[in-house]
Amino acid sequence: MNLPNLLTLLRFALIPLYLALFFSELPGRIQWAFGVLLLAGLTDVIDGYLARKHRQVTQLGIMLDPLADKLMMLAVFLSLFLTNRIGIAAAIAIILRDVSMIVASAFFHFRGKKTVPANAMGKLTTVLYYVALFLLMFDHPVAGEFLWGVIIFSFLTSLIYLFQFKLLNEKTM
Template structure:
């Protein structure tokens, strides 16, 4: 296992750590939970950088990296739904998009099709989701409006991803 993939696996471990901290009664638990989210984001940036720099981009990494990101985000948004910081509709459209993306990637991978690594739109969307999480977790008044804007962008990003996925697999034929 290479270092970038190991860092991706750490992000999987951070998911239950985040949930335990977020729902704990410890002082500053929301601050600590947000710190775990930031740590997950940092490992995402570092593993991507190392994979490219060390030429260790693997199909496993291409598959696991976005899965770790999406599962972390789903866990965070689930915690925000349970705690009442977001409504059911926001959670539903986020869950629907991410679960659909995970299932489509899995189906493509199992059928031997190529998957598309993260592009600039996906990275921008992820960055904006981090801002939305900060605004939501710390109760900023613009949080809901900002979240819905990022959700709209995320659907556009998914559409771009699907077009790229179709194109790369048509070229492979």
């Protein structure tokens, strides 16, 4: 187990910490929860950088890294839905996209297909989701509209990933 993969595993552990803080009665709970979310984002950046720099990119990391990200995002968006910060339509769109990507990735991984590593569009989508989360968690007036823009962009990014996945696996047949 290399350091980048350990950092990815740490992100899995940050999910229940985020939820515990978000739903706690602590003063500043939203700030603390957002801090945990930022820490998860920072570990994502660091593990990717270390994996590439030290040539420690593994198939396990390629699969676990986006899974950790998507599970964290699902937890965050579920918490926002349960506290009425986002509506049911946005929650369904986000959950549908992320669960579909998790299931498809696992399905194809276990069938021996190659998975597509993160690209610039995927990374931009993540950054935009973090901005949307900040706006939502701190009740900014344009949060809802911004979120829908990011949701649409994320679906376009998913279509690009599907196209890249198809091309990658056609070459290896």
